[in-house]
Amino acid sequence: MGLQLVFVVETNKKCNSDWIYIKDTVEHFYEYDRTQIKFSTVYMDGKGKYKSKEKQVAQFVRQYSAMSNANHSKVLYCFDCDDYDSNPNDQKFLKEAKQYCDSKGYDFVWFCKDVEQVYIGKRVDDSQKKKESVSFKARKAINKVDKLRLMADSCRIGTSNIMRVLDCNKELKRKN
Numbered sequence: 141m142g143l144q145l146v147f148v149v150e151t152n153k154k155c156n157s158d159w160i161y162i163k164d165t166v167e168h169f170y171e172y173d174r175t176q177i178k179f180s181t182v183y184m185d186g187k188g189k190y191k192s193k194e195k196q197v198a199q200f201v202r203q204y205s206a207m208s209n210a211n212h213s214k215v216l217y218c219f220d221c222d223d224y225d226s227n228p229n230d231q232k233f234l235k236e237a238k239q240y241c242d243s244k245g246y247d248f249v250w251f252c253k254d255v256e257q258v259y260i261g262k263r264v265d266d267s268q269k270k271k272e273s274v275s276f277k278a279r280k281a282i283n284k285v286d287k288l289r290l291m292a293d294s295c296r297i298g299t300s301n302i303m304r305v306l307d308c309n310k311e312l313k314r315k316n
């Protein structure tokens with residue numbers, strides 16, 4: 141039985157920064173049978189476009205299940221919290237995005253305040269996101285990331301719930 145994890149990320153395909161951090165997280169903190177798990181990425185090209193990616197998500201799910209009746213997919217929507225603590229619009233957006241994910245049976249992954257702050261400890265200008273993520277990967281900086289920061293149960297600057305969500309997949313075994 142195969143598992144496809146469909147990660148829906150805020151960035152665009154050209155930049156690909158979010159996926160670099162997420163993939164490094166999976167590779168560094170988990171063991172899995174590479175023949176039984178498939179990773180697919182859907183690029184939102186802006187967090188406000190999450191609903192418009194439904195057809196692409198459904199297509200990935202359909203294609204994977206068509207390969208074998210035993211295959212199943214999990215969809216993980218990944219969002220930056222941005223200024224949720226000081227901007228009511230950001231707080232409202234996150235609430236609506238979470239409700240959307242809950243209504244569809246998707247997992248809701250958050251990065252507080254954004255993915256760069258979680259992994260490299262600072263916010264990054266949009267024009268530098270690709271450069272920073274490529275440098276992060278090249279330096280193998282995932283080795284210095286405290287896994288407890290990736291296992292948060294509530295938003296605090298520099299934290300995420302990504303490992304809490306990934307831990308729910310029995311096909312992924314956390315490394316010690």
